[in-house]
Amino acid sequence: MYDTTLRDGAQSEGIAFSVEDKLEILDALDGFGVGFVEGGWPGSNPKDDEFFEKAGERKLKNTELTAFGSTCRHSIDAADDANLKALAACSAEWCCIFGKTWDFQVEVALRIPLEENLRMIEDSVRFLRESGKRVMFDAEHFFDGYKSNQEYALEALGAAVKGGAEWLVLCDTNGGSIPAEVKLATEDVKKTFGDVKVGIHCHNDSELAVANSLAAVEGGAEMVQGTINGIGERCGNANLCSVMANLSLKMGCEICAKDLTGLTELSRFVGEVCNCSPSPGLPYVGEKAFAHKGGMHVSAMAKDSRTYEHITPDTVGNKRRILISDMSGKASIDSKMREFGIDLSDTESREVLNRIKSLEAMGYEFEGADASFELLVRRLKDEWEPPFRVIGFRLFMDDVGDSTMISEASVKVEDFQGNVEHTAADGHGPVNALDNALRKALSRFFPIMEDIRLTDYKVRVLDEKSATAASVRVLIRSTDGKNSWTTVGVSENVIEASMHALVDSIEYAMLKAGDKPKK
Ligand SMILES: [Zn+2]
Known part of the structure; x- marks a missing residue:
């Protein structure tokens, strides 16, 4: 397994990793047992340089740190190429460099003779080998090249082998190939270069990145490159979570990550660091998968x-x-x-x-709101009586100019012993102000309030054509740092719906903490 979340994944729209983010992900992948982690492109930006410096000081248990780069530029000696020099000097033992294998790309994108491209590949690999690195060659657009000019595509791989590459990684760069082609081409490469190991790198533009990766393994590939949750440019890369699960659970392959019981956690952790929650519908690891x-x-x-x-x-x-x-x-x-x-x-x-x-x-939906549902059942069974009651609340919103709005809420609550607390608080927007005021009022009686935090707030305007009287549904997600739960409120008024969901959220926390007065 070769993870490129930190390089190809980082090219995904809306994702930007800090050096700390990258180090955290590296540690998680190492802990999970991923064989290679591609950290970035040394010499291309200060962030990647800092990452390699810091990552080089880490003692990794399972992972080989890998640096990414390209072959030298044309008409330049590999030894004089600034990017290759940066690769040679970086802390990673392994380098993965890409080069062109499709004649069309060489002639149209690079506009150089086909021979010169072969020279660039061989020299670049050799230079890195002579600098003490172990080298993988990423054969860019390999499957397109194989279809267009098979002989040249294989010659390009041959140049990398002559230079000393230990791995040939076949890339479906544009993501347009289908499994049958990938398998046949991979078999042919294995036959042609018997001793050299073969890897696969697929993009998901035809939604076949995982299927193509598995087809390559059937064709003899021994390494799959991909990203956690399949993040990556355009439609993404092969999702390593699915690749690992399929190889290990369905195809009986022995993979470097021995224990898959941490797979869902790995997916969610990387999603958290990317600040881009994995799609709930992801196979194996998504919230909806089961x-x-x-x-x-x-x-x-x-x-x-x-x-x-x-x-x-x-x-x-x-x-x-x-x-x-x-x-x-x-x-x-x-x-x-x-x-x-x-x-x-x-x-x-x-x-x-x-x-x-x-x-x-009436517009309620409990699918995503287990906490409200549990309260509903316990209330129906007369097992739960709320330890507090909101007697009333008011909201003030002030436009203080400079396009700044100030929201202030005052809340009056009564606990089950009849103590009344009347408090005010402000916040960013009315719901935040209400939440703050409610929290402040209740924390006098219930110390548990200190730990509860609202983490997500969703409003859905309900279909006007439906027969429901209510017009908005609010879902609130809260956490106490250890557990998270979701509650729902429905009303014609968005503030009232929010208040219902907020009160449910707090009652639920009290229920779980055992702060319940017996009836
Ligand atoms: Zn890629």
């Missing part, structure tokens, strides 16, 4: 999870989720109750189901 909603599916799943799951989620450290909605049957409710640790009689579970159906008709 989410079941249809009532019939859930009832079959209760008998045997193999009925609707290709693997058990814990194999990759993911979780099964049963989604509660008006499509749910009794089996979904029962299964969810087991998760919550609540016993429901048959009558009670039907009562819960009816309640959900009527709330969904």
Whole structure:
């Protein structure tokens, strides 16, 4: 496994890594057991230089640090090329340099003779080898080149081998190839260069990056280059999370990462550092990858999870989720109750189901709001009475000029012993002000308030054509630093909907902390 999240992944729109970010990701990949990590392009910018300096001081357990670069420029000796000199001087033992293998690119993009390109490849690899580096050659546009001029594409690989490359990495740079072609071309390369190891580097422009990578492995490739969550320029790179899971769980390959139970955590950690949450629909590691909603599916799943799951989620450290909605049957409710640790009689579970159906008709949705759903059930069962009550609140918004708005909220709450607290706070916007005021008022009675933080706030304007009276639904995600939970509020008024979701969020934290007054 060769990870290029820090180089190809960083070329993804909207992603910018700091040196610290890169070091954190390097450590995570090393801990997971990824064989090679491509850290960046020494000599191209000060950030990458600093990264290689710091990464070079680290003792990596599993990973070989790799530096990326290109062959020398034309009409220049490899030894005089500034980029190659930077590669030779960097801390990484391995260098991966790319060069052209498609005659069209050589003639149209570089506008140089085909022979000169071969010279550049061979000299560049040789220079790095003589500087004490181990070298991989990234054969850019290899599959397009192989289709256009097979002989030349193979000659270009041959030049890299002559220079001393230990790996030939076949790149589907434009992401336009299909698995059958990739497999055949890879087999041919293996046949032609028997002793040299072969890798694959695929882009996802035809949504085939993972499939093409697996096809290359079937054709004899021994290394797959990709990124965590498939981030990368345009449609991204091969998603290493899926590649690793497929190779190990489906194809019986032995891969460098031995234990996949940390895969979901790795995906989410990298997403967190990128500040770009992985898509919930990602196979294996996404939040929805093992989410079941249809009532019939859930009832079959209760008998045997193999009925609707290709693997058990814990194999990759993911979780099964049963989604509660008006499509749910009794089996979904029962299964969810087991998760919550609540016993429901048959009558009670039907009562819960009816309640959900009527709330969904009002615009509620509990699929993404487990915490509100748990409170709803506990309230129905008379197991939970809120330890506080909001008696009232007011909001003030002041336009103080300079396009600055100040929001201030005052909140009056009563705890279960009848103590009343009246507090005001300001904030960035009305919801933040309300949250601050509520927190301030309640922290007098409930120390747990100190730890709770709101992490996400979503408003959905509901379809006007639907028969719902309510017009907005608010989802609030909160954390106490260890756990996160989501609550929902619905109203015609966005502030009121937010207040419902906020109050649920706080009640839920109190429920979990055991701050509940027995009835
Ligand atoms: Zn690439």
